[in-house]
Amino acid sequence: MTDAYPRLSLMVFSGDFARVHYMLVIASAAAATNVPVTVFFTMKAAHAVLADEGWHDLAGEDGRSAAETDNGYVASGVAGFEELISACAELGVRFMVCEMGLRSLGLEGVELRGDLEITPGGVVSFLADAGDEGRIIFI
DSSP, X not given: OOOSSOOEEEEEOOOBHHHHHHXXXXXXXXXXXXXXXXXXXXXXXXXXXXXXXXXXXXXXXXXXXXXXXXXXXXXXXXXXXXHHHHHHHHTTOEEEEXXXXXXXXXXXXXXXXXXXXXXXXXXHHHHHHXXXXXXXXXX
């Protein structure tokens, strides 16, 4: 069976919380409209899928931490990080984390979130998953 829409593959490289957050907005919106989605976390963005709230190590905005930035979003009626990543999982978004990115940051072997199915891999795996007809966005 083929997907009705080409796969949307989001490679998030940035360790900036706002970029990771908005990538989750894009992923959840696409998945909610029946677009198959893969999210590939690499380099500092890999913190988003580390256990024990590793996403708190992402860079916040305006001198605030990622958690403070997230709290500000939630207070203004915007979905927070945990709500978005859970929605992505429920909507069938595929999560991948770059083995090279983890290794380069000294995070190889660090525990990943247990509430998500996360596939470790590399750029070749990511490109193969995107397929010939897939669309790739680099964030």
